[in-house]
Every structure is written in structure tokens, then in C-alpha cells.
Amino acid sequence: MSRKISPLLFAVLFTLSASGSFLSLRAGAQATGSISGVVDAPARLRANAVVYVDHANGHFAAPSAPVSLDQRGMRFLPRVLPVLVGTTVRFDNHDPTQHNVFSPDNGGYDLGMFGQNQTANHRFDRAGVYTQLCHVHPEMIAFVIVLQNPYYAVTDASGNFRIPNVPAGSYHMLAWQEHGHGGPVDAVVHAGADTSVHVPVGH
Amino acid sequence: MGSGAKRVIAAVLAGLVLATAGGSVWWTLHRASAATPPPPPPEPHFATKVERGAYLFEHVGCIACHGVHGAGGVVNANYIRGTNPALDLQAGRMMLDEKAKGDAVVAMIEHGEDPHAATAHPPFDRYDVFLAQWDATRAVIQNGNPAAKLDPNGPQPVSMPSWRGTVNDADMDCLLAYLITQEPWDADGYAPDETEAPEQEAAEHAAGSEPVEPHEQAQQTPPPAEPQ
Numbered sequence: 001m002s003r004k005i006s007p008l009l010f011a012v013l014f015t016l017s018a019s020g021s022f023l024s025l026r027a028g029a030q031a032t033g034s035i036s037g038v039v040d041a042p043a044r045l046r047a048n049a050v051v052y053v054d055h056a057n058g059h060f061a062a063p064s065a066p067v068s069l070d071q072r073g074m075r076f077l078p079r080v081l082p083v084l085v086g087t088t089v090r091f092d093n094h095d096p097t098q099h100n101v102f103s104p105d106n107g108g109y110d111l112g113m114f115g116q117n118q119t120a121n122h123r124f125d126r127a128g129v130y131t132q133l134c135h136v137h138p139e140m141i142a143f144v145i146v147l148q149n150p151y152y153a154v155t156d157a158s159g160n161f162r163i164p165n166v167p168a169g170s171y172h173m174l175a176w177q178e179h180g181h182g183g184p185v186d187a188v189v190h191a192g193a194d195t196s197v198h199v200p201v202g203h
Numbered sequence: 204m205g206s207g208a209k210r211v212i213a214a215v216l217a218g219l220v221l222a223t224a225g226g227s228v229w230w231t232l233h234r235a236s237a238a239t240p241p242p243p244p245p246e247p248h249f250a251t252k253v254e255r256g257a258y259l260f261e262h263v264g265c266i267a268c269h270g271v272h273g274a275g276g277v278v279n280a281n282y283i284r285g286t287n288p289a290l291d292l293q294a295g296r297m298m299l300d301e302k303a304k305g306d307a308v309v310a311m312i313e314h315g316e317d318p319h320a321a322t323a324h325p326p327f328d329r330y331d332v333f334l335a336q337w338d339a340t341r342a343v344i345q346n347g348n349p350a351a352k353l354d355p356n357g358p359q360p361v362s363m364p365s366w367r368g369t370v371n372d373a374d375m376d377c378l379l380a381y382l383i384t385q386e387p388w389d390a391d392g393y394a395p396d397e398t399e400a401p402e403q404e405a406a407e408h409a410a411g412s413e414p415v416e417p418h419e420q421a422q423q424t425p426p427p428a429e430p431q
Contacts, residue, residue, distance in 0.1 A: 045395040072285050074351065078404050095283060097351035104331040131298075131332045136348060138339040139288045141296055141397075156402055179396065194296050203301075203393075 002055035031191030039155055039175055041201035048080040049177035050143075050145045051199055052152035054164070054184060055140060056171065060149055063087030066121055069142065070131065073101045074161035076132055076142030078180070082152045086125040089144060100135040108134075128177065143178055175199045240369075246338050256381025261375055265290070268361065282360035283351040293379075294386035295394035296327045297336040302392035305383045308333075312380040329383045341375050 027190075039049050065119050066088040072079040073094060082088060093099045093114055101120055102110040106128045110118040113136070123145040124130065133144035145152075153161040168191045175182035182201035243330025246268045249255040260266055260273065267286045270277050299305040311318050318337055324328070347365035369376065386394050 044393065047396075048398045079398050095351050096355055097283075097349060102335075104335045131329070131335075133335055133339065134345070135339050136343065137298060138293070138336050138343060141336075144393075178398065181394070 016114045017054070021112070022181040031168045032165045033168060033189040034164045034194045035151075035160060035171075035173065035187050035189060036194055037158075037197040037199065038200045039159040039163070039177075039199045040161060040181070041177070041182070045177050045180045045201045045203075047155060047157045048078075049053070049159065049161075049175050049201055050080060050147075050152055051155060051161045051173060051175045052082065052145075052147050052188075053093070053149055053166065054172040054174045055135055055149055055150035056169075058149075060084055062088075065159070066090035071095055071101075071134070071140070073137045074137060075140050076134075078154075079142045079143065080131075080145065080154055081123060082145040082147055082154065085127050086123065087124060087146070088121050091115060091120045093111060093118050093146050098136065100133075100137075100139075102133055102135055103130045104133075105130045133187055145176055173197055173199055177201055177203045179203060187202055238299040252377045253309060253381050253384050254376035256373070256379070259370070259378055262365070263374075263378075265378070268363075273382055274385075278362045279350060281353050281357040283353045285353070287361075289305055290382050291385040291387060292395070292397060293336075293340060295385045295397060297340070298327075298333040299383060299385075299386070300394045301327075302394075303327075303387075304333075305386060305388075305394075309380045309383055309403045328339060337379070342381060344370055344375055344378070 004092045013079055018146055035053075038052075039046055039051065040126065041049070062084050066079070068090050069081050069092070071091060071093045074095060081089070091101045091111065092101075093116055096116050098113045098115050100111070100113050101122070102108070102195045106126055109122055114120055114189065126146060127146045127148050130144040132144055134140040151163050151166045153163045166189045168189050170186045172184040173187050174184055180201050180203045182199045185197050185199050187195050247258060249258065265273070268277055269275060269290045270281070270287075273290030275286060275291070275292075277287045278285065279287050293302075294305050299308060307326045308318060311321065317333060322334070325331075327333075342361060343369045345365065348363040350360040350362040352360060388394060
């Protein structure tokens with residue numbers, strides 16, 4: 001009898017485990033790959049370019065904790081800050097002087113003046129580029145890039161980037177740099193693999 | 204007439220002469236000192252607003268703290284940045300990152316036009332940001348700015364004074380037009396890039412003096428959120 005049941009048990013277990021892994025694949029452990037590459041650009045357009053997926057299906061939950069944009073040494077750090085739409089940015093004043101935070105872009109905001117070790121929060125609910133300025137220190141400038149999805153990266157000094165954990169699929173890649181822009185460039189991501197793309201960026 | 208009467212008349216006349224001379228000396232001195240600051244020497248004639256701006260930059264005193272042609276490099280003891288801000292890069296910070304944009308603004312000033320009047324038909328992109336920086340720069344000239352200390356226990360560095368009452372609106376136009384022309388455009392007409400490499404920024408941030416509450420450095424790509 002045991003000889004007859006064993007193959008049946010095996011078949012049942014195999015089916016269960018197979019469907020189980022299929023379900024877990026759908027539930028969270030999505031098949032992902034990465035997109036990496038370099039921006040093809042003149043030297044002045046290589047660093048601090050945001051390379052990003054133009055549009056990805058789905059709705060993406062913004063991080064629950066604010067992302068910091070530092071005011072330190074009379075400048076904003078980092079100069080270029082990409083965030084997912086809905087993200088709250090916390091502006092931290094680490095200078096022994098009053099700073100202001102304002103932007104004239106996309107309707108604009110002005111978070112007023114605040115002193116050392118004080119912070120001001122702003123939630124970015126609309127995608128777009130926000131030039132980040134300080135009324136009292138016009139030598140300070142930064143950019144908050146608000147994006148539809150979390151698949152983005154900032155290029156290093158040589159123009160290299162890598163975007164991990166991108167769900168398998170086909171995408172249009174775009175690039176933004178404070179003096180230029182680039183794309184679209186097609187990228188097809190396969191599970192467990194890296195896709196290499198070159199994104200031309202120009203004025 | 205007695206000699207006594209003659210002496211009296213002579214004394215009165217002498218007194219009148221002295222009083223008149225003294226009065227005119229007093230009048231001359233008074234006129235010279237009444238206007239503070241002293242009346243400007245005859246204004247040179249300038250063919251352009253940019254030329255007047257260059258003159259003001261030297262004669263009002265901007266040059267002392269911001270360097271020849273606004274090129275910066277002037278040490279300010281215990282100022283948080285070490286040296287005062289260079290102003291020849293201000294055009295780039297005002298979104299005038301191409302010479303053609305700088306030329307467009309300078310042309311407006313030379314024609315006596317207020318850049319705010321062009322809002323309906325902006326001559327280049329990100330014009331609202333340009334105007335915001337244009338206004339902010341003028342506000343700093345008007346209001347001055349306290350210089351932040353590097354060492355909180357160190358001496359107070361030299362602060363930007365208020366030039367209200369010294370530099371009027373028209374002269375601020377001239378100064379800003381002049382500074383725009385000082386931007387060191389490259390051969391292709393682009394302003395130099397002021398961005399630092401992200402890795403350099405991160406290193407400088409990490410080297411910050413006092414410990415601060417930990418937070419994610421923004422150059423890292425955050426772990427992607429799950430599609431819902």
C-alpha cells in the first residue's frame with residue numbers, strides 16, 4: 001500500500017510546493033533585476049544626473065520616515081535629491097545662522113526662517129523638479145526631483161549609475177541634470193540580471 | 204574825530220572783516236561736512252550700465268570682500284566657509300547657465316527694463332527661479348547678512364553690511380548686470396558647473412564636526428517600495 005501512496009504523496013507535495021513558490025513570487029519576492037550604466041555627456045553634465053524609470057506600473061508607498069536635505073556650511077547637501085512622490089523631506093539647519101527654505105517651482109512653497117539645529121518638513125505630493133533656494137543666501141541652491149516610482153539613481157563623478165531591485169519588464173529611462181536632460185532610452189529588465197544602458201544627456 | 208573814536212571804528216571794521224571771513228570759512232566747511240557721506244566726486248560718464256556697475260563694484264566697496272571682478276578668495280577669519288562668497292558665479296546660480304541667457308538679462312538692464320516685466324513672455328526656461336534669485340541677491344545687498352561662525356567660540360567674522368541708502372535700485376541693476384558679465388563662460392558659452400560629485404558631498408557630510416541624528420544620505424537609492 002505504501003508503494004501506491006508514495007507517488008501520490010509526492011505528487012501532492014510537489015504541487016503544493018510549486019504553487020507555494022508561485023504565490024510567494026506574486027506576493028512580494030517579485031522577480032527583479034538591475035539597470036546600470038553611464039550617462040553619455042560632456043564632462044559638466046556627468047555628475048549629479050538623476051537617471052530614472054519614466055513610469056512603472058503600480059502605486060508606490062512613500063517612505064514613512066522623512067528624507068533629510070542638510071543645510072551645512074552654507075549649502076544644501078546633497079545638491080540633487082531624488083525622492084518618490086509623497087515623500088516628506090526634512091530640511092536640517094546645521095549652520096550657526098538662520099536659513100530659509102523656499103522654491104518657486106510647481107506652485108512653490110516657503111518654509112520660513114529657522115535657526116541652527118532646527119528643522120522644517122515639506123511633503124512633495126506632485127512629481128516634478130523643485131529648485132531649492134534660501135532667501136537669505138542666494139549662493140545656496142539644490143534640486144529636489146520628485147518621481148512617480150522608486151527606480152532611480154544619481155550618477156557619480158564619472159557619470160555611472162546603478163538602479164537595483166527593478167521588477168522585470170520594459171521601461172523608458174530618462175535623465176535629468178541641472179544643466180540638461182536625456183532619454184528616453186529603452187531598458188528591458190530580466191529577473192536576476194543586470195541590464196546595461198547608456199543614456200545620452202545634453203543641453 | 205578823536206583817536207579813541209578812530210580806534211573804535213577800526214576795531215568794529217576789523218571785527219566785521221573777521222566775522223565775514225570767519226563766516227565764509229564756516230559756511231564753506233559746513234557745506235563740505237553737511238552731507239555724510241561726503242558728496243561724490245563728479246560722476247564719470249558711463250556708456251553702459253555694465254560699466255557703471257564695474258565702477259560701483261570698486262568704489263562702493265564690494266571689491267574689498269568679494270575680490271577683484273567678484274572672483275572671491277578673500278579670507279574672512281572664522282567665517283564658516285573660510286572665504287567670502289565669490290560673486291562672479293552668481294549668474295550660474297541665477298539659472299543663467301548659458302551666456303545667451305546672461306546676455307538677455309544684461310540687455311534688459313541696459314534698456315532700463317525691469318526683468319519682472321518679462322514674466323508673461325519669459326525669454327528662457329526656469330525664469331521664475333531666475334527672478335527669485337535676482338530678488339534674493341538684491342535683498343542681501345539691501346539688508347546685509349550676518350556671517351556665520353566656523354568656531355562658535357571664535358571671533359565674529361566680518362558680516363555683509365546693509366547698503367540700503369548707499370546703493371539704490373538703479374545701481375543694484377548696474378551691479379548685477381556687471382556681475383553677470385563676469386561669469387567665466389566656457390568656450391561653448393556655458394557657466395562653470397558648481398556641483399560637487401555626490402561621493403565628495405557624502406565625504407564632506409560625513410566629516411561634519413558635531414554628531415547629528417543619523418539619517419539616510421540621500422545619494423543612496425532607497426530600497427524600492429513594493430507596488431501595491
